[in-house]
Amino acid sequence: MVKNGEVLAIAHRGEGEGDHAEYIALEKRLPDAAVAGSTIYTTLEPCTTRNHPKIPCVDRLIERKVGRVVIGMLDPDPRITGRGQRKLRKANIITDLFPHDLMAEVEDLNREFTRALELLAPESTVQTVSAYPQVDFEFKPEKILVGEVLSRPPKLILIVRDRGTARLKEVKLRTTQYQFDFNAIVPPIVTKLPEGKIRIDPGKYELIFNKRIPPAMGTEQVLARSIKGNGGEKRIDLSEMKSFRFVTPPKPGEPGGAGGPPLNQLAGESADLRFYAIRVTFLDTGLNRRFCYYKVISCQEPYLYLSTIQA
DSSP: OEETTEEOOOOOTTSSTTOOHHHIIIIIIOSSSOOTTOEEEESSOOOSOOOTTSOOHHHHHHHTTOSEEEESSOOSSTTTTTHHHHHHHHTTOEEEEOOHHHHHHHHHHTHHHHHHHHHHSOGGGOOOOOOSOOEEEEEEEOOOOTTOOOSSOOOEEEEEEEOSSSOEEEEEEEEEEEEEEEEEEEOOEEEEOGGGOEEEEOOEEEEEEEEEEOOSSOSOEEEEEEEOTTTEEEEEEGGGSTTOOOBOOOOTTSTTSTTSOOOSSOTTSOSEEEEEEEEEEEEETTTTEEEEEEEEEESBTTOOEEEEEEO
């Protein structure tokens, strides 16, 4: 459980006999804490049913007014699959899934748990429901060799992959640029230690919002009219799109470049930091609903980013 960048509690199932992690975190560790608006990272979808008098975890999260729940895998129990996520969304709580590679790791670690439930309830007789599209958004920055000189911004490939069975339609992109000021609150300090060692205190920095620059290329751009299911994908080089203006890395000898003088700011960037907020919308024909996927990337290689997805 995290709030304002601070870890409030960590818990796992089984710390108490039959107790779920949500119960331990909320009732044992933080019974009187203000956790409204916090983010929960859980490896398993919160349960929606428990034997009386126990309270389902999803109801506890709603009662404590958490702001966001990030799920590692949907519960393979057919009584719960997708229902916990839907109930959270109905309560206006943001739900996300772990990235694809981390979800695969969680599912692998829980394979015996999943297998046991599948043996109890064969797939042919169980109808599971998921309110979440099976779509991956993978960003692949171009690999640049040390000392390599580029006369253009590094490539950034967006791969939209449909892992579900239904086709995606009307995949559209909208970009908005945000500009921040980089302010050093406490400058870094280098201290010499005995035996030729040094200690570096990184100091403190903050990003201050400067301005928002509306999309330059209209409201939305069409990335794909249609993407077929079962692994179909579309690749787009964002660096070639007119709606982006990525920063070219400094050349050797230039400030911040190889062999050049040091730069008291990010290499290849001005004192103002620029980021792109990317919104991709698409229609999942199986669920018959439109979804939005958001990504925040830097205008400078290696294009660090954050993401979320919602209906």
